[in-house]
Amino acid sequence: MSIRLAIIGAGIMGSDHARIFSGDLPGASVQVVCDASGERARAVAEACGAADVSTDPLETIARGDVDAVLVASPDETHAPLSLAAIRAGKPVLCEKPLSQSGRECLDVIEAEVARGRQFVQLGFMRRFDPSYTEMKAALSDGTLGRAIMMHNFHRNVEAPANFTGQMAITNSAPHEFDVARFVLGADYTAISVFQPGAVDGAQTGAPVFMVLETDRGQLVNIEINNNAAYGYDVRGELIGEKGSVFLNAPIHLRYNIALTAAERYAPDWRPRFAEAYRLQNRAFLHFVRTGSFPAIAAHAWDGYCAARVAEAGVEALATGARVDIAVAERPALYQRS
Amino acid sequence: MSIRLAIIGAGIMGSDHARIFSGDLPGASVQVVCDASGERARAVAEACGAADVSTDPLETIARGDVDAVLVASPDETHAPLSLAAIRAGKPVLCEKPLSQSGRECLDVIEAEVARGRQFVQLGFMRRFDPSYTEMKAALSDGTLGRAIMMHNFHRNVEAPANFTGQMAITNSAPHEFDVARFVLGADYTAISVFQPGAVDGAQTGAPVFMVLETDRGQLVNIEINNNAAYGYDVRGELIGEKGSVFLNAPIHLRYNIALTAAERYAPDWRPRFAEAYRLQNRAFLHFVRTGSFPAIAAHAWDGYCAARVAEAGVEALATGARVDIAVAERPALYQRS
């Protein structure tokens, strides 16, 4: 039996997910595409062969012919729609963030705890990227010894004109917060935030540099630079007692042209993480089919932790001080072996 | 409607194809797994959820509940089983080579010509590897100017003890023959073959070095080294008037360990070409569904050309002379725009 999916949100992310589910993975079909814009919904529905369209997300989630839900609507709807899916008893793959508010994340967690099982798989797709999984393996198989430090670099070509350091922390950094926490198997205890000033009197695109400390003693450094100009580039290095590993972006060609040997950057994140999305969504279908939550996927608690770090980061940015990160008690539902 | 596939041959290649069709692609299911060994067939059938097993390939191909065929049985059965599929009017994805005999390839070609359409997609999967398609694009978009030379290197960790230079030409080199011809859009006119001698009196694993000439004036050099010891490694460089491009094997991590910065090689071809196989098989399903042969896939004529080069290469190896490559006239069915 093929899984019937509802895609909520027909923007860039939603249409990408619709394409992956319909064209790259077996065992699922898109039943409904839902978007505030009926036109946008119809365009995506046509491209992925969906049976129906809608402009009402709650109604869509409740439909009898929908087995599972993909939420890629605006950020502030993620938690409410995830809650609706939980109430409907349907698994949901929710784009990050679960919520920018740790408090709202706890609402979702409490709903899952009340039902005694997990429904929400959170779209921190980097956990499925082969670079990060191999990095985590280099730690767990002893290649690196104990982890000591991790450096993370997130660069985009250009941010919107009104992009701020705070938005770098709340919108971009959560991917880094989550994946470093995933690789290290640790939780954050404190965050310090630095920003370059006006260089020679002029602003330079609101990059942010963060130093995080973990409960296992590690340092995690994160640069968010959304006006890096040169390309979309995510890099990282994990440093252990015996050595270190770098993330390599998989590259297919090296060009010898015009006095340079050059490898190309993509202008956005999609080529870099295409395989991660495919593997993440495949894991979600397996979750829907079996009820067994994917071992490496992010769950609601992970979403809460990312939100709490971002909240502390915003405070650290505003005050210039090192801010401790306090979290609630982790429910047994989210313990990992 | 899901495409019902028969997998003929349940060895390494057949089971990989069964896994790809059942687990990584939408729109198909494995209906029958057929192998001379019923036990092997059952094991693969179980893994991919096939409905049935068989030990009779011709019967399997003829079944009413089989829409299309994957041939991954021993090399000498490729042409006969492809012919059977043509007779049954069913599309077939046939592992390379179509045949080691150019004459036998022509039999397949004649059968397709007689029916007025193509059925056989040949498993030269490298045409779907993103490195080669980007390389071809660097030529067609003018980045490199006209192509002048291409260097190709094929290395395996270790060949069977009785592996010979002739086998390097007939078993390993066809991938190189085909993909260079694909990238260049040219046909071969001559081949010269060289082998290292006994180095300091001892044999060194039968590597072969070939220089091919094309009808557009290019040189194509190919090293086949199946006892390269250090890893599975396929490399290539395309040299044009304006510059050159190297194939990069996509690598996910770089290890700083024990006084080295190291990237890992796989011991065999599967990780390197996993994506190529997935894309090739997806294109095959599209072919089955639409009847439209994939623009970049290898067809029977391509298989014939590879066989003819190998035949000339074997002669060049035996005689030490440069051997001209003659081919039959290409039927209109195989013209590409």
Add this chain to the structure above:
Amino acid sequence: MSIRLAIIGAGIMGSDHARIFSGDLPGASVQVVCDASGERARAVAEACGAADVSTDPLETIARGDVDAVLVASPDETHAPLSLAAIRAGKPVLCEKPLSQSGRECLDVIEAEVARGRQFVQLGFMRRFDPSYTEMKAALSDGTLGRAIMMHNFHRNVEAPANFTGQMAITNSAPHEFDVARFVLGADYTAISVFQPGAVDGAQTGAPVFMVLETDRGQLVNIEINNNAAYGYDVRGELIGEKGSVFLNAPIHLRYNIALTAAERYAPDWRPRFAEAYRLQNRAFLHFVRTGSFPAIAAHAWDGYCAARVAEAGVEALATGARVDIAVAERPALYQRS
């Protein structure tokens, strides 16, 4: 006329300098080798063809047959011996640090100012490394736009057992403090220092991570990791508005062996910076010959700035707080155009 040099200190650094001056550069000869150990002095003197040996540095500096002085004796003697050279009116190439005490550096500065010219060239040799000079050029020629951030990584295989975070700041980091300041053409205004804790309950080799702010608005991040295990490795990245540049350690071979493609790290700094030392010492001889201080070399004021940053870093490490960096007023003698 050949320049007659005195080498003060016949340890690793002193014997390296003696070898460079006698074997790799024209226009100089080693006249005296001076060391507390007469035996060590004689060994180096013999290797570099020095005319004489001594155990008395002040006497050595004062000799009539000595034109210029190389100071590579223990750190605490650097400033006193530089002062002696100034008093003798002789140019001195002094290994870093000038002093760990900013106050003592000012003594040297005052001595030079009193004589109205510079005598002390400080051995921050990285300024002569082709990687850093090309990096600085990528800034000054506009390739990168304005500089925003710089990441610096300093790694050694293994530190002495009693090595501390404070020693990382005072002994290792000054190279980074100086070279980043040199590349950026900026001065530091504040420093924050972080250390990984005991990871899973055990110490991990006292790495230190620092965030520095400059008077032009840039962030400079420095990792000092003297127990990195995997090799001697100095890396850096300079991030500007238009792009970034990485330091590449020049590598001569890439080894395909045992399932890896590997480039080798040296176990210590000498191969990495051999060319930098040669160019630095050549510039020193030009300084001695012409009296014109090398445009890119570090002078006493640069040594003072490095000392002040280290002093602030030690305070930041001890207190956990961000520490402002105050410096004296820069004498006109040290203004650069």
Add this chain to the structure above:
Amino acid sequence: MSIRLAIIGAGIMGSDHARIFSGDLPGASVQVVCDASGERARAVAEACGAADVSTDPLETIARGDVDAVLVASPDETHAPLSLAAIRAGKPVLCEKPLSQSGRECLDVIEAEVARGRQFVQLGFMRRFDPSYTEMKAALSDGTLGRAIMMHNFHRNVEAPANFTGQMAITNSAPHEFDVARFVLGADYTAISVFQPGAVDGAQTGAPVFMVLETDRGQLVNIEINNNAAYGYDVRGELIGEKGSVFLNAPIHLRYNIALTAAERYAPDWRPRFAEAYRLQNRAFLHFVRTGSFPAIAAHAWDGYCAARVAEAGVEALATGARVDIAVAERPALYQRS
């Protein structure tokens, strides 16, 4: 005592050598610069501080105040001037080739044999390049096992308009002939030469591809591509039983700019081999001082071997056939342990 050198030839190569001897090496000074153009001689003499100039090479070589000779005059003068130096009993560092005629090389050899010692060090400077010496070490220390094959690639940005395949063999390839022979410790027995044809009807810059066989059983492949457009690029790979090594051109920076990660090529050979020239010339000075011929430098016999290969290559290019390479008997004077 400083060695007094005569520089014969004040073109690009001669002035580079004058600069190296006067500015980068101890123990020598340029006594005379000699060139057919007195003006050119004076310009170089001034730059390197030479005592005198001349337009008469034979007179220059014979001068009592000249201890050793550097020959960088036009190719056809190399052998006659080397002979003059031998007659004068003076060591000579002669730019390659010794002669394009094997016969003329034998004249030089006979002159040395008659005097019972070597005078001529030939300017195959790549033997001193750290990449090649490390490559040779990877062979001699057993890292690679026995050598089986070597690939060599020589690329220039642009050749003169009238450059031919024959000139590629006689002018460019000798560096490759010599360095591969040096690395392998083998002699060539046969050569085959291939050229791309007119690609799509137009000429493409006369690249040449050669396959050489050695007396130890190895294959040596050489591409000469003097219109490679993209940069000066010398690459190579040595393949042994246990693995292979690539030459890496030492690179100092990697630029992230404009959607690429790029390393720069130089437009000509000088940056790539600057260190090789310096080490070669230092070895020559040691030879002059001690009379002991440098262990890894090329001597007259090596020059003869390179000339013989080129002669056979020219014949192979003209005839399209594989040509055997015959050499005279090697005099005992040129045996290496």
